[in-house]
Amino acid sequence: MIELRRLTKSYGKGTQITTALNELDLSVEKGEIFGVIGHSGAGKSTLIRCINLLERPTSGEVWVDGVNLTSLNTKSLQAERRKIGMIFQHFNLLSSATVYDNIAFPLRLIHTSKSSIEKKVNELLALVGLQDHSDKYPAQLSGGQKQRVGIARALASEPEVLLCDEATSALDPQTTDSILKLLLDINKRFNLTIVLITHEMHVIQSICDRVAVIHQGGIVEQGAVTDVFLKPRHTVTRDFIRGESDNSELFKQAMNATDPLNSQVLKITYLGGKTYESILSKTVRETGVDFAILQGTISTIKDTPYGQLVVRFEGNPEDIVVAKDRLIKQGLEVEVMG
Numbered sequence: 001m002i003e004l005r006r007l008t009k010s011y012g013k014g015t016q017i018t019t020a021l022n023e024l025d026l027s028v029e030k031g032e033i034f035g036v037i038g039h040s041g042a043g044k045s046t047l048i049r050c051i052n053l054l055e056r057p058t059s060g061e062v063w064v065d066g067v068n069l070t071s072l073n074t075k076s077l078q079a080e081r082r083k084i085g086m087i088f089q090h091f092n093l094l095s096s097a098t099v100y101d102n103i104a105f106p107l108r109l110i111h112t113s114k115s116s117i118e119k120k121v122n123e124l125l126a127l128v129g130l131q132d133h134s135d136k137y138p139a140q141l142s143g144g145q146k147q148r149v150g151i152a153r154a155l156a157s158e159p160e161v162l163l164c165d166e167a168t169s170a171l172d173p174q175t176t177d178s179i180l181k182l183l184l185d186i187n188k189r190f191n192l193t194i195v196l197i198t199h200e201m202h203v204i205q206s207i208c209d210r211v212a213v214i215h216q217g218g219i220v221e222q223g224a225v226t227d228v229f230l231k232p233r234h235t236v237t238r239d240f241i242r243g244e245s246d247n248s249e250l251f252k253q254a255m256n257a258t259d260p261l262n263s264q265v266l267k268i269t270y271l272g273g274k275t276y277e278s279i280l281s282k283t284v285r286e287t288g289v290d291f292a293i294l295q296g297t298i299s300t301i302k303d304t305p306y307g308q309l310v311v312r313f314e315g316n317p318e319d320i321v322v323a324k325d326r327l328i329k330q331g332l333e334v335e336v337m338g
């Protein structure tokens with residue numbers, strides 16, 4: 001659906017050049033929610049703005065729905081852009097227009113008839129839950145309501161793709177979750193392809209199918225969110241995930257208390273239905289090893305449950321090896337930590 005080929009974007013001239021994106025390749029499938037995460041200055045905004053050519057790449061190609069946008073003249077580009085909606089961190093609504101008029105705006109631009117506009121805007125108001133607010137002005141709305149208007153406006157021209165530029169960064173956690181739920185709902189309902197950029201792992205974990213980690217203008221890691229989240233390889237990815245649950249001091253203390261001769265510390269990951277099975281208790285009973293839990297998490301990645309336990313196995317070294325092998329045979333991921 002979207003393909004970025006060797007995309008480079010530099011700002012400035014001569015000795016003042018900043019390369020925001022450096023020969024970046026990326027592909028997003030139809031109907032998926034694809035997240036791009038990175039620290040400040042990594043190139044996220046530049047990347048998302050290059051997809052609809054709000055920002056012209058210095059070199060490389062942008063393909064959307066089989067069309068090379070970088071090769072089009074202004075008129076053809078305008079037509080193709082209608083397939084790409086966008087929402088923004090600070091909503092970018094017209095402050096002097098009502099909710100209704102903000103949503104109608106893109107339809108008026110393409111000379112849609114008054115009756116079609118009315119039908120479409122009312123449908124969209126219902127979709128985003130703002131039926132009772134159509135005559136209000138942006139200043140009379142909460143942040144979450146403003147973003148709902150932004151979403152409705154972006155959907156007015158029935159796009160194939162929705163770009164979300166830090167769409168929840170200005171919202172509190174509860175409102176963030178309600179907006180993420182709405183994005184998930186419209187993704188399913190319209191098979192809409194969504195690309196979002198964020199610096200919050202929580203956003204990726206809640207709704208994305210796949211994720212790319214961007215660092216210094218390049219993708220350093222990408223894949224299914226379950227893979228990247230549970231088995232991060234790059235230090236930047238690890239930083240984001242650790243930021244979600246930083247209890248490294250507690251963990252260090254527990255590791256220091258570990259007797260290296262008769263114990264071993266393991267990180268055990270359960271995914272999907274395995275999360276709720278009593279695999280660990282059966283294994284320790286059958287092998288006779290004891291265990292202490294040093295850390296534990298149970299949560300979901302989109303709709304997949306997962307659990308992660310750091311445990312210290314204690315006992316006869318051969319029994320510990322058998323216990324570890326049994327966990328692996330039953331489909332758990334096991335990583336030796338010390």
Ligand SMILES: Nc1ncnc2c1ncn2[C@@H]1O[C@H](COP(=O)(O)OP(=O)(O)OP(=O)(O)O)[C@@H](O)[C@H]1O
Pocket residue numbers: 011012018019020038039040041042043044045046047199
């Ligand atoms: N218009 C511009 N002129 C010059 N340099 C720019 C411009 N826009 C971005 N940059 C530079 O390009 C790099 C990438 O910026 P970008 O805004 O894409 O990163 P980001 O990951 O979105 O950061 P943030 O999360 O802080 O918004 C940075 O070094 C930034 O200073």
